[in-house]
Amino acid sequence: MKRAGFTPAGGRVLDALCPMHALIDSTGHIRHAGPTLDKVRPGGQLAGQRFLEVFELRRPRIAGTMASLRDAAGTKLHLRLRARPHTALKGLLVPLPDDASLGPPGGAVINLSFGISVVDAVRDFALTSADFAATDLTVEMLYLVEAKSAAMDASRRLNLRLQGAMIAAEEQAFTDTLTGVKNRRAMDHVLRRLAAAGTPFALMQLDLDFFKAVNDRLGHAAGDHVLQRAARVMVDETRACDTVVRAGGDEFVLILDGLTDTDRLSGMADRLIAELERPVRFDGQDCRISASIGIARSIDLVSPDPEAVMHAADMALYAAKGAGRGRHRLFVEGTTPPAAPR
Amino acid sequence: MHGLINKAIERFLRETYGDACWQDIARAAGTPEAGFECMLVYDAADTFRLLDAAQAQLDKPRAQILEDIGTFLVSHPGLESLRRLLRFGGDDFVEFLHSLDDLPERARLAVPDLDLPRIELREHAANHYSVISEHGWPGFGRVIVGLLRAIADDYGALVLLDHKGGREGTEVVEVRLLEQAFAKGRAFHLGARTG
Numbered sequence: 308m309k310r311a312g313f314t315p316a317g318g319r320v321l322d323a324l325c326p327m328h329a330l331i332d333s334t335g336h337i338r339h340a341g342p343t344l345d346k347v348r349p350g351g352q353l354a355g356q357r358f359l360e361v362f363e364l365r366r367p368r369i370a371g372t373m374a375s376l377r378d379a380a381g382t383k384l385h386l387r388l389r390a391r392p393h394t395a396l397k398g399l400l401v402p403l404p405d406d407a408s409l410g411p412p413g414g415a416v417i418n419l420s421f422g423i424s425v426v427d428a429v430r431d432f433a434l435t436s437a438d439f440a441a442t443d444l445t446v447e448m449l450y451l452v453e454a455k456s457a458a459m460d461a462s463r464r465l466n467l468r469l470q471g472a473m474i475a476a477e478e479q480a481f482t483d484t485l486t487g488v489k490n491r492r493a494m495d496h497v498l499r500r501l502a503a504a505g506t507p508f509a510l511m512q513l514d515l516d517f518f519k520a521v522n523d524r525l526g527h528a529a530g531d532h533v534l535q536r537a538a539r540v541m542v543d544e545t546r547a548c549d550t551v552v553r554a555g556g557d558e559f560v561l562i563l564d565g566l567t568d569t570d571r572l573s574g575m576a577d578r579l580i581a582e583l584e585r586p587v588r589f590d591g592q593d594c595r596i597s598a599s600i601g602i603a604r605s606i607d608l609v610s611p612d613p614e615a616v617m618h619a620a621d622m623a624l625y626a627a628k629g630a631g632r633g634r635h636r637l638f639v640e641g642t643t644p645p646a647a648p649r
Numbered sequence: 650m651h652g653l654i655n656k657a658i659e660r661f662l663r664e665t666y667g668d669a670c671w672q673d674i675a676r677a678a679g680t681p682e683a684g685f686e687c688m689l690v691y692d693a694a695d696t697f698r699l700l701d702a703a704q705a706q707l708d709k710p711r712a713q714i715l716e717d718i719g720t721f722l723v724s725h726p727g728l729e730s731l732r733r734l735l736r737f738g739g740d741d742f743v744e745f746l747h748s749l750d751d752l753p754e755r756a757r758l759a760v761p762d763l764d765l766p767r768i769e770l771r772e773h774a775a776n777h778y779s780v781i782s783e784h785g786w787p788g789f790g791r792v793i794v795g796l797l798r799a800i801a802d803d804y805g806a807l808v809l810l811d812h813k814g815g816r817e818g819t820e821v822v823e824v825r826l827l828e829q830a831f832a833k834g835r836a837f838h839l840g841a842r843t844g
Contacts, residue, residue, distance in 0.1 A: 430840025436740055449839055450737040454759030457730045461653075461687040468686070 317409045324440055325418045330403075331358045333413030335373040343438040344419060347428075349390035358417070362386040362396065377402045377415055386419070392431050397422040421445070426452055483553040485531060486538035494552040497562055498613035501605075507567050509604045510616050511576065512624040513541070515557035515583070516597040516632040529589045533596060540582045544575060560617075567604045569637060576600045576635035584633065599627045600635035607640050650696040651763045655685035658699055660728075661721045670706065678702035690762060693786075700788070712812070715788045719795025723803060734759070735800060736837045741829060742806035746770055746778055768793070776826040783819050790820025797824060805834025 318339055321328050326343035340353040347353075353361060359371045366385035369375040377400070384398035396419045403414045410416070421428040425445055428434070439445045481493035489497070501508050515537055522530035534557070541551045541559060550562040566572065579598060586593040601624025605611035608619060623638035630636070663671045663684075675682045678698040685691065704711050723732050738748030738755070748755075753765040766785020772778050780797070782789045794810050801808040807828040813821040 426840070428840075430838075433838070433840070435839055446737065446839070450734065450755070451758060453730065453737070454734055454755075457734070458688075458760050465686050465688045 321416065326438060326440060327419045329353065329358060329417045329419065330410050331373075331414050331417065332411040333373055335359060335371075335376065337361070338411065338414070343434065346432045346434065346438065347388070347394065349388065349392075361389060362398075362419075363389050373413070373415075376400065377413075380415070384417070392427070394428050394431065395422060395424045396420065425449070483538075486535050486553050488538045488542065488551040488553050488559075491552065491554050494550070494554065494560055494562065497550045497552075498617075501562070501564065502611075502613050506565055507604065507606045507611075508616075509563040509566050509572055509602060510620040511561040511563065511572075511579075511635075512601040512603075512617075512620040513559040513561060513579065514599050514624060514628070515559075516599055518557040518596050521594045521596060525589060525592055525594060529592070529594055532589045533587055533594050536587050537583055537596070537598075541579065544579050544582060560620075567606050569604075572602050572604075572637065573635070576602060580633055580635065597633040599624060599632055601625065601627050601638065602635060603638040607638060609640075650691050650693045651760070652685050652687045652689040652691060653760065653763055655680075655691055655696055655699065656687045657722060658696070658703070658718060659684050660725075661718045662703060664725060664727070665717070665721065666707065674699065674702045674706045677706065688760075696786075711788060712791045715791035716795035716798075719792040719797075720799040721795075722792075723796055723799035732800075732803065733837070733841070735796075736803065742801055742804040742808070742826065743829065745800060745804065746780070746824065749780060778824040778826070779813075780822040780824060781819055782822075785818070785820075787818075788820075790815055790822050793820075793822050797822065802832075803835050805830055805832040807831035 318330065321330070322341050326341040327347075328341040329337050329344055330339040332338050335357050337353050337356055337358050340348070345353060348361070359376075363386065364371070364376075364384060365387055367379055367382060369379060380400050380402050384400060386396040386398050388394045388396070398417050398419045400415050400417045403410045403412060403416065405412045425448060429445075429449060436446045479492065481489055481496065483490040515533075518530065518533065521533055534553070538551065538553060538559070541561060545551060545561060545563065546566075548564045549566070550564075552560040552562065554560045563572070563575075566575075579600065583596060583598045586595050588594075601620045601622065603616050603619035603623055605616050608615050619638040623636040627634045627636040659671065659675075662674060671684075672682045675684075678695070678701065680691075680695050680699050700711065700714065703714055707714065722728060723735065734755075735745070738751075739745040747770060749768045749770050752768050756763045756765050766789050767783040769781045769783065770778055771781065780790075780793055782793060790812055794812050797808065797810055806826060809823075809825040809827060811823040811825075813823050815821060
């Protein structure tokens with residue numbers, strides 16, 4: 308406002324509406340800077356300095372003369388403070404009319420804005436909401452930036468927690484990852500459910516015979532392949548309502564819901580053993596295994612809790628193995644059952 | 650109810666009365682003891698059960714608890730970002746009061762599914778206002794009382810607040826501004842970095 312001759316009433320209007328404008332004269336010197344732009348002056352007072360010596364015009368690439376600057380009227384100017392912190396600014400130039408009503412003829416008004424660098428600029432120059440015209444959306448934008456950062460932060464924390472929960476859930480999942488059949492945790496779950504429902508069921512404890520030999524001779528990849536195929540055989544030979552469990556290593560448990568007919572159980576065991584004994588090709592080699600099966604029915608036990616049935620099936624398996632590999636035995640209370648015929 | 654609301658209640662209870670107390674209240678209310686997620690939406694009934702349980706456990710009037718929550722939202726150091734977002738509403742307390750009309754829109758701008766009750770400011774005379782919250786949650790006016798008390802303090806303004814009760818879902822809080830610049834207040838810089 309010192310050179311009031313160039314900024315009469317019109318200058319005060321501009322100060323209020325565009326507090327970041329610069330009034331420059333025909334030689335390109337700043338005659339007046341709006342109150343907010345006046346805070347952006349690392350090199351001292353703006354008035355009196357050449358506009359292009361304070362602000363570097365990065366686009367459009369034109370000669371640094373006042374005439375070519377005036378030619379850029381109406382286009383978007385990309386500017387940058389030459390001094391630190393090299394703040395980026397947007398600008399729009401309007402040439403002053405020749406009647407000197409708004410300022411020196413041959414001069415121009417350039418209105419500036421921080422554009423996308425506003426968040427840093429507000430901090431760098433310690434600006435307050437009073438530095439922006441009430442109609443300017445800068446303060447709302449700063450609000451939005453902070454609000455969105457806070458919301459994003461909350462979302463990110465939620466995602467991290469969900470990811471942790473997902474990993475935990477995977478650990479607690481019911482599927483054996485190698486074979487795709489159920490795991491021991493699922494078995495406990497199914498047995499508890501059966502016991503609670505009180506429906507009769509049968510358990511088969513199935514151990515793969517000679518599996519260790521395959522693993523030792525042909526390697527883990529062959530062993531994994533055999534396990535996967537064995538699991539498939541068990542799923543194929545059982546009904547949809549049955550549960551095939553890999554209890555660990557080469558040990559499987561088949562939970563047969565509502566199936567207590569000894570002939571059908573025996574037939575199923577025979578088919579399982581026969582199918583599992585068919586050689587599996589892996590890497591040009593034949594892998595041969597067999598299986599021993601112990602069967603127990605809940606109805607054969609006085610107290611048919613899952614643990615007792617499991618133990619009975621274990622004993623039957625022990626008997627089957629004792630009778631030689633590739634056999635099945637049915638547990639009968641108080642007796643040692645003979646090896647079932649193959 | 651939006652998780653942010655439930656989380657605010659949870660944080661208030663945890664920070665003020667301790668985790669054990671929170672767990673007792675959550676258990677009694679049948680809401681997750683591990684706490685709420687800010688960015689999920691819960692059944693509105695959860696929130697009111699939680700407040701019922703807090704009231705019983707703390708043996709305090711509901712109005713008192715809700716006022717304390719409002720104060721907590723502005724004054725707790727851990728919620729500085731919320732204080733800042735509120736302070737964006739205006740340069741002084743009067744401007745802030747006038748920004749209350751936009752509060753639900755401001756909240757939605759940040760979190761699109763956060764639905765706050767409509768708030769209306771009425772100016773009766775110089776320095777005499779009513780803040781009316783509409784068809785919202787019963788007791789929201791009490792939260793406003795606590796929040797206004799703390800934010801007035803934040804601006805350094807001296808105010809008298811009075812919950813005038815409510816009817817048909819609206820609640821009226823009377824605000825008398827005794828002195829706009831009573832104390833220095835807490836600083837607010839537009840360009841400050843939080844969190």
